[in-house]
Amino acid sequence: MENCLFCSIINGSIPSAKVYEDEKTFAFRDIHPMAKTHVLVVPKTHVSSAADAADVPDDVLAACLRTCAKVAETEGISSSGFRIVSNSGPDACQSVPHLHFHVLGGQKLTESMA
Ligand code: DGP
Numbered sequence: 001m002e003n004c005l006f007c008s009i010i011n012g013s014i015p016s017a018k019v020y021e022d023e024k025t026f027a028f029r030d031i032h033p034m035a036k037t038h039v040l041v042v043p044k045t046h047v048s049s050a051a052d053a054a055d056v057p058d059d060v061l062a063a064c065l066r067t068c069a070k071v072a073e074t075e076g077i078s079s080s081g082f083r084i085v086s087n088s089g090p091d092a093c094q095s096v097p098h099l100h101f102h103v104l105g106g107q108k109l110t111e112s113m114a
Contacts (some may be wrong), residue, residue: 001046006098010044011084020071024063025070036106037075037082041067047099049088056099068103077105 001007008014009028016028019039030038043060047053052060065084070076082105087094 001098003098004046004098006040006042007046007098010042015061019069020074022063022067024060027067028043029050030102032104035104037077037104039071039075041071041101043099045052048097049099049107050086051088052099064099065102066102071103072105075103075106081105081109083109 003012009016010026017027018026024044025041026044027039030040038114041064043056043058043064045056047056060076064075069078069083073080082103085102085104086100087102
């Protein structure tokens with residue numbers, strides 16, 4: 001989608017630190033890491049947020065979760081533990097309107113999720 005930051009990262013017109021890519025998903029390091037490991041996983045097709053999940057094919061949604069797990073494995077945080085967060089809309093402080101999953105770990109995370 002034109003004028004979408006993450007679409008531009010996916011197509012390479014904006015550089016990123018890529019961690020993983022497959023047919024349906026793209027993973028790259030967050031520019032403002034909030035944990036020792038902080039990777040963003042996005043579907044390659046543009047979707048604004050998790051609120052629009054009903055419009056997303058099941059295989060794309062499943063691929064996103066599998067990529068999160070794969071990233072956790074390759075980052076070495078799979079067995080120690082990690083958190084997946086997807087902010088949707090203003091109350092959740094979503095700042096980039098392209099569905100994305102934060103994969104956070106590499107350290108003890110706080111119990112607070114709000
Ligand atoms: P959210 O606030 O949930 O919409 O998360 C958006 C994240 O995107 C935020 O943690 C910072 C990250 N981000 C914003 N701009 C860029 C960028 O240009 N490159 C990378 N790698 N990450 C970005």
